Amino acid sequence: MEPNDQPEKPVISTKVDAFFLSVYDIFRFISRFFREVLRPPFEVQEFIRQCFMVGYKSLALISLTGFITGLVFTKQSRPSLAEFGATSWLPSLISIAVIRALAPLVTALICAGKVGSSIGAELASMKVTEQIDAMEVSAINPFKYLVVTRILACTVCLPLLMSYTALVGMMGSYLDIHLNEQTSITAFFAKAFANISFLDLFSSFFKSVCFGFTIGVVSCYQGFNASQGTTGVGKAANVAVVISMFLIFIEEIVIVQIINSIR
Amino acid sequence: MKTFTPEIDWDDVVISIRGLFKSFGSNHVLRGVDLDLHKGENIVVLGRSGTGKSVLIKIIAGLLKPDAGTVNVLGQEVPALGTAELRELRLKIGFCFQNGALYDSMTVGENLAFPLKRNDPKMTADQRRRLIDIVLDAVGLSQTINQMPAELSGGQRKRIGIARTLILRPEIMLYDEPTAGLDPITCTEINDLINEVQKRFKTSSIIITHDLTCARTTGDKIAVMKEGKFIRKGDFETVFSDNSDELIREFYDYNFTQ
Numbered sequence: 001m002e003p004n005d006q007p008e009k010p011v012i013s014t015k016v017d018a019f020f021l022s023v024y025d026i027f028r029f030i031s032r033f034f035r036e037v038l039r040p041p042f043e044v045q046e047f048i049r050q051c052f053m054v055g056y057k058s059l060a061l062i063s064l065t066g067f068i069t070g071l072v073f074t075k076q077s078r079p080s081l082a083e084f085g086a087t088s089w090l091p092s093l094i095s096i097a098v099i100r101a102l103a104p105l106v107t108a109l110i111c112a113g114k115v116g117s118s119i120g121a122e123l124a125s126m127k128v129t130e131q132i133d134a135m136e137v138s139a140i141n142p143f144k145y146l147v148v149t150r151i152l153a154c155t156v157c158l159p160l161l162m163s164y165t166a167l168v169g170m171m172g173s174y175l176d177i178h179l180n181e182q183t184s185i186t187a188f189f190a191k192a193f194a195n196i197s198f199l200d201l202f203s204s205f206f207k208s209v210c211f212g213f214t215i216g217v218v219s220c221y222q223g224f225n226a227s228q229g230t231t232g233v234g235k236a237a238n239v240a241v242v243i244s245m246f247l248i249f250i251e252e253i254v255i256v257q258i259i260n261s262i263r
Numbered sequence: 264m265k266t267f268t269p270e271i272d273w274d275d276v277v278i279s280i281r282g283l284f285k286s287f288g289s290n291h292v293l294r295g296v297d298l299d300l301h302k303g304e305n306i307v308v309l310g311r312s313g314t315g316k317s318v319l320i321k322i323i324a325g326l327l328k329p330d331a332g333t334v335n336v337l338g339q340e341v342p343a344l345g346t347a348e349l350r351e352l353r354l355k356i357g358f359c360f361q362n363g364a365l366y367d368s369m370t371v372g373e374n375l376a377f378p379l380k381r382n383d384p385k386m387t388a389d390q391r392r393r394l395i396d397i398v399l400d401a402v403g404l405s406q407t408i409n410q411m412p413a414e415l416s417g418g419q420r421k422r423i424g425i426a427r428t429l430i431l432r433p434e435i436m437l438y439d440e441p442t443a444g445l446d447p448i449t450c451t452e453i454n455d456l457i458n459e460v461q462k463r464f465k466t467s468s469i470i471i472t473h474d475l476t477c478a479r480t481t482g483d484k485i486a487v488m489k490e491g492k493f494i495r496k497g498d499f500e501t502v503f504s505d506n507s508d509e510l511i512r513e514f515y516d517y518n519f520t521q
Contacts (some may be wrong), residue, residue: 134364137324138378139350149439
């Protein structure tokens with residue numbers, strides 16, 4: 001017997017149906033991640049390799065961006081504070097700005113661009129050249145090997161990179177302050193951390209974990225579900241970056257609101 | 264023609280497909296496919312592009328789910344299998360993709376070692392190396408062990424793809440267009456390799472192709488697919504002795520009279 005020949009009618013409209021189906025698909029993708037992440041065997045070697053790719057390979061870009069962010073922010077803030085004779089507040093101002101907001105956001109945006117596009121394109125090209133199917137037919141779980149390791153690496157490495165960005169940003173700021181006020185590094189960091197609370201550090205780490213997870217999930221989902229041949233590879237990389245950045249800003253707003261209500 | 268007589272066990276069916284249907288949206292790709300593959304037999308599925316040949320073997324390997332019909336492989340109903348059982352079954356099925364589907368980021372040796380490491384973690388590096396040498400020797404590419412897939416020719420990639428499936432010692436081989444895009448000499452080498460695999464590793468195979476030379480050289484039986492159904496099955500002579508069907512006539516004329 002031939003199965004039903006009638007094409008399925010959309011529930012609302014084709015586009016709206018497709019949107020809700022893709023949302024459902026993403027939730028299934030995330031729930032599969034949580035199921036697979038706890039189930040042995042653990043792909044430790046691939047996880048370490050991915051940490052190297054996400055973390056170590058991003059250090060140069062993060063160093064440059066973090067340093068310049070700290071330096072420029074200090075230079076831009078100085079005239080405003082100088083008007084009130086409050087340049088001594090610069091270390092506190094910079095540390096609050098860098099640790100609370102700039103370091104997590106700058107790190108996440110850079111990683112969304114660099115790591116997100118790379119993961120999206122890599123997995124998409126594996127998909128369109130049937131390498132993922134080849135794993136499947138070799139009795140290897142491609143989700144565990146490719147997706148779980150990459151999402152975990154992003155989630156683990158983003159907080160570490162964020163800490164590094166904060167440190168480098170503070171060093172950039174110190175350079176400018178030292179050149180203008182001849183402040184010692186000890187005095188600078190003493191002033192900088194005087195107004196930083198545990199909640200500030202915790203919120204930054206928490207934000208980075210969320211951002212890392214988001215970048216990992218979005219880019220892996222786009223790559224793993226790529227189609228349309230080589231065009232799909234470019235599209236997956238592009239969409240991975242755009243959606244990651246969009247979600248990072250949304251998460252930033254939500255987390256800041258929550259933290260401010262606790263503070 | 265085949266240069267040897269394969270040992271086919273006509274009483275032992277390794278793949279049995281009945282009433283298989285598969286559609287992608289409004290595109291009805293398979294429309295009631297029936298097929299039996301016996302132990303030690305090579306069946307060539309011939310047909311024009313887009314008639315559902317690759318879909319058929321992807322359903323056999325459990326990569327796609329059928330809409331209707333039964334797919335019994337080595338006594339197990341593939342669409343009904345759970346993830347763990349399907350993985351177990353896949354160890355007995357070798358799937359050779361059209362372009363080799365080699366992992367770009369790994370050398371040839373790593374490509375071959377990868378399925379072994381994942382499926383038999385207790386195997387020592389020496390044991391793995393010995394198996395890799397055996398399969399590379401079987402496909403005649405021992406010298407490529409340290410090369411990256413990008414450094415290989417199309418024919419070499421396909422051979423390494425075959426080697427990668429052989430390393431798990433499958434009982435069934437599924438070849439997706441093994442000679443597509445290759446020059447005639449490389450095609451002959453691949454055809455000989457498919458026969459060599461059947462003879463040496465005692466595999467049963469389904470070979471998807473639209474190359475009649477490949478079909479004649481490697482197939483013990485030919486099944487011609489048209490619009491999602493088999494329109495003729497039998498040995499090469501039987502299938503092509505009657506050219507009343509337009510597709511059969513066109514295939515024969517295109518391949519042998521040009």
